[in-house]
Amino acid sequence: MIGIAVRRLGSALPIMLIVSLLTFGMIHLIPGDPAIAIAGLSATPEQIANIRHDLGLDQPILGQLWRWYANLAIGDLGRSLLLGQPVVQVMLQRLPVTLALSAYALMLTLLVGLVSGIAAALRQNTWVDQAAMVFAMLGISLPNFYLGLLMIILFAVDLRWLPTGGYIAFTTDPLGWLATSTMPAISQALLLAGLLARITRSTMLEVLRQDYIRTARAKGLPNRRVVLKHALANALIPITTVVGIIVSLLISGSVVTETLFSIPGVGQVLTQAVLNRDYPMVQGGLLITTALLVLVNILVDVCYALLDPRVRYDGA
Amino acid sequence: MSLLEVRNLTTAFQTGRGEITAVEDVSFDLNEGEILGIVGESGSGKSVTALTIMGLLPRPPARVATGSVHFAGENLTNLSDSRMQHIRGPGIAMVFQEPMTSLNPVFTIGDQIMETIAAHERLPQRALFARAVEMLEKVGIASAATRMADYPHQLSGGQRQRVMLAIALVCRPKLLIADEPTTALDVTIQAQILDLLLDLRDEFGMAIMLITHNMGVIAETADRVIVMYAGRIVEEAPVATLFDSPRHPYTRGLLECVPSLITERDRLIAIPGTLPEPIRRPPGCRFAPRCRFAQPDCAAGIPPLLRLAPGHTAACIHIPEQ
Numbered sequence: 001m002i003g004i005a006v007r008r009l010g011s012a013l014p015i016m017l018i019v020s021l022l023t024f025g026m027i028h029l030i031p032g033d034p035a036i037a038i039a040g041l042s043a044t045p046e047q048i049a050n051i052r053h054d055l056g057l058d059q060p061i062l063g064q065l066w067r068w069y070a071n072l073a074i075g076d077l078g079r080s081l082l083l084g085q086p087v088v089q090v091m092l093q094r095l096p097v098t099l100a101l102s103a104y105a106l107m108l109t110l111l112v113g114l115v116s117g118i119a120a121a122l123r124q125n126t127w128v129d130q131a132a133m134v135f136a137m138l139g140i141s142l143p144n145f146y147l148g149l150l151m152i153i154l155f156a157v158d159l160r161w162l163p164t165g166g167y168i169a170f171t172t173d174p175l176g177w178l179a180t181s182t183m184p185a186i187s188q189a190l191l192l193a194g195l196l197a198r199i200t201r202s203t204m205l206e207v208l209r210q211d212y213i214r215t216a217r218a219k220g221l222p223n224r225r226v227v228l229k230h231a232l233a234n235a236l237i238p239i240t241t242v243v244g245i246i247v248s249l250l251i252s253g254s255v256v257t258e259t260l261f262s263i264p265g266v267g268q269v270l271t272q273a274v275l276n277r278d279y280p281m282v283q284g285g286l287l288i289t290t291a292l293l294v295l296v297n298i299l300v301d302v303c304y305a306l307l308d309p310r311v312r313y314d315g316a
Numbered sequence: 317m318s319l320l321e322v323r324n325l326t327t328a329f330q331t332g333r334g335e336i337t338a339v340e341d342v343s344f345d346l347n348e349g350e351i352l353g354i355v356g357e358s359g360s361g362k363s364v365t366a367l368t369i370m371g372l373l374p375r376p377p378a379r380v381a382t383g384s385v386h387f388a389g390e391n392l393t394n395l396s397d398s399r400m401q402h403i404r405g406p407g408i409a410m411v412f413q414e415p416m417t418s419l420n421p422v423f424t425i426g427d428q429i430m431e432t433i434a435a436h437e438r439l440p441q442r443a444l445f446a447r448a449v450e451m452l453e454k455v456g457i458a459s460a461a462t463r464m465a466d467y468p469h470q471l472s473g474g475q476r477q478r479v480m481l482a483i484a485l486v487c488r489p490k491l492l493i494a495d496e497p498t499t500a501l502d503v504t505i506q507a508q509i510l511d512l513l514l515d516l517r518d519e520f521g522m523a524i525m526l527i528t529h530n531m532g533v534i535a536e537t538a539d540r541v542i543v544m545y546a547g548r549i550v551e552e553a554p555v556a557t558l559f560d561s562p563r564h565p566y567t568r569g570l571l572e573c574v575p576s577l578i579t580e581r582d583r584l585i586a587i588p589g590t591l592p593e594p595i596r597r598p599p600g601c602r603f604a605p606r607c608r609f610a611q612p613d614c615a616a617g618i619p620p621l622l623r624l625a626p627g628h629t630a631a632c633i634h635i636p637e638q
Contacts, residue, residue, distance in 0.1 A: 210417065211412060211414050211417040211418045212417065212418055212419055212420040212421070214372060214412065214418070215412065215418045215419065215420070215480070215483070216420065217372055217404070218370060218372060218404055218409065218410045218412075218484075219404065219405055219409075219431070219432040219435060219483060220401045220402065220403070220404035220405030220406070220432070220435050220436060220487075221401070221431065221432075221435050222398070222401055222435070223397065225431075225435075230420050230423075233420070233422045233423070234420070234421070234422055237422075307422065308421075308422060309421070309422060309467040309469070310421060310467070310469050
């Protein structure tokens with residue numbers, strides 16, 4: 001188990017090296033002079049020169065690369081041009097917001113997706129199955145920003161049950177957090193729950209056809225135990241793959257949701273950074289977000305080992 | 317009263333092309349401690365008969381159209397799910413053809429044996445463990461106590477079938493249904509498993525319903541044999557009678573298919589043609605299109621089982637002439 005985690009962490013190193021190199025190169029991929037692009041069309045030559053000097057763009061490229069990695073090594077990702085704060089500090093403020101929202105959305109996704117998927121599989125070709133799959137189809141087809149807008153109009157503008165946007169930290173006011181996070185979480189979760197429900201249904205149907213399920217029934221186990229122990233334990237292996245993808249989608253999907261609901265998370269800050277050509281912020285934000293996604297994938301691999309003894313022993 | 321009494325059992329399946337019968341008008345008895353062999357080609361209805369008795373067919377599409385299955389005096393065809401769960405295990409247990417896929421890959425074999433006991437008896441964890449280890453030793457798994465923590469993928473096919481037997485027998489069933497238990501195994505392992513089955517029968521005294529398409533397996537183990545073809549019983553006889561004087565042309569064909577070293581032959585003998593699909597069954601005797609003794613009147617009606625001698629019946633209208 002620990003061996004697998006360590007090995008996966010090891011294989012993450014080259015990935016992070018490539019990602020950091022790409023992130024570094026990003027600023028040089030802009031056509032023309034990045035300093036001019038950042039400063040804007042009306043900037044004076046002095047302003048451009050200042051920016052170029054601040055970003056180290058006046059140094060030779062290898063010198064810039066060296067400085068990029070030397071700073072990375074001490075956890076320095078530069079300063080946001082827009083906010084004037086160190087990028088790392090901004091990310092540390094914003095990450096908990098995005099992570100809390102993603103965790104909430106993930107909980108909803110798992111609850112709705114797994115329960116409706118399992119119910120649909122157990123009641124295949126009945127109204128339960130039909131209802132769950134229509135719901136899943138709806139969730140998958142409805143763009144989440146559109147669903148978000150609909151919810152704002154209904155629950156915030158018309159019914160006035162929830163605020164239209166904004167954010168209250170869980171540590172400040174748990175109920176306030178719930179009020180501000182519920183609509184964003186639902187708008188993110190519905191699509192993913194639909195996806196998960198469909199995958200769970202087909203996986204469960206596949207597993208329920210297996211010989212070992214027949215064995216479990218032949219032993220005289222009650223149906224509940226056959227489904228919740230024997231079938232689910234096997235179905236969770238492919239479902240874990242999908243949950244890993246869902247977590248990645250939640251984190252990258254925060255860009256749209258946080259903008260729509262004015263939530264001060266990573267997605268919002270990155271959107272602003274891109275729109276305002278705040279390159280250090282974009283670079284640092286991408287690097288940290290990517291590291292997070294790589295970590296999620298390592299967690300998925302560890303989950304495989306936990307769920308499947310065949311993986312566990314191959315790895316040992 | 318016999319332990320198992322199957323009467324006029326017909327099992328039907330709903331399909332896209334209408335309802336088909338996989339098992340039709342099947343009747344037989346099985347006494348305590350007896351080994352009944354059921355032979356026939358794939359698709360003859362052997363496994364469906366077994367799964368109907370166990371109540372393991374998905375309903376729908378399957379349904380018991382007519383007939384009854386009485387086990388120890390209780391009619392299994394209209395039993396509640398929860399009552400049936402109590403029959404499976406301590407009453408009737410089953411081992412399957414595919415030892416490679418019949419065990420759950422994500423649980424230890426110890427867990428899979430222990431949960432079988434726990435489903436039927438209230439015992440503390442230590443007693444469950446001891447019973448499981450004892451059973452593993454009985455089925456011939458060496459150093460059983462340490463193997464309890466093994467997962468199925470760490471065992472060979474033969475060992476897995478031994479574990480399946482341990483699961484089936486750990487609740488001391490009165491009847492064991494073995495559906496092609498040795499088909500997927502190497503020949504040397506087949507003999508070991510069959511010997512084990514006979515030893516366990518002697519020790520536990522249970523009845524065995526042994527389903528196979530292998531005449532050799534039947535000859536070595538069964539007391540009495542039922543031959544099935546296209547969903548119906550075509551011949552039933554004590555094992556010696558069946559091998560010495562088979563009466564139904566299909567049984568004769570099956571026995572001739574077994575290669576022999578005594579008679580010199582260039583080619584193996586085969587029954588021409590294939591088993592008819594359930595929706596394309598011929599009228600009258602279903603074996604007639606493949607039968608070398610067939611007459612025009614064979615298509616007139618389904619031949620009834622004729623009693624030829626005590627315990628020996630065959631479903632062929634031309635037996636007297638053969």
